[in-house]
Amino acid sequence: DAGVTQSPTHLIKTRGQQVTLRCSPKSGHDTVSWYQQALGQGPQFIFQYYEEEERQRGNFPDRFSGHQFPNYSSELNVNALLLGDSALYLCASSAGTGDTGELFFGEGSRLTVL
């Protein structure tokens, strides 16, 4: 049973560029949440997707956008990259938006912005 898979694992971009990160949820899960984790910090909630719609959003600017596909996979897009966007981006899947908090995380995509 495949867990949460994310791609790419590492990438380097320059300021002003755009990036797309991808996530496939754990089998049987239909909800995907995205988190940003700066070095030495805890995960910060970006947004959550369920039934191809954004259901919740954290305190992130509109430069951060996402999408969920009919097969429940998801993309995170970040436009106009800033140095401060350098972080580990984590995707977590769960079964429905009402899940109590048992999230299954991927290993993340490490983004470096130069």
Add this chain to the structure above:
Amino acid sequence: QQQVKQSPQSLIVQKGGISIINCAYENTAFDYFPWYQQFPGKGPALLIAIRPDVSEKKEGRFTISFNKSAKQFSLHIMDSQPGDSATYFCAASTWAGNNRKLIWGLGTSLAVNP
């Protein structure tokens, strides 16, 4: 505003010792309290979780103690091993509209010396 306060920020324990990490919360609407373990370069993984209707939950060497009146909960790692060296996050979950919301502590970096 940090709704879940976690301490200590870092912890060093000798092999075979007991590691204790504490968390406190304010919002009495929280109804699910998970702990996540994160190794360097990996995503967080659910370790153990508790609901406020029980005062203690044990899974192997890991125990959560929950004090509802004090609004505190803690993770105890018995017979700590070098392989337990990781960052531990407590969290608390509640409803936000029709969705569940997960609030994270800032994490505790645990080092177990051999």
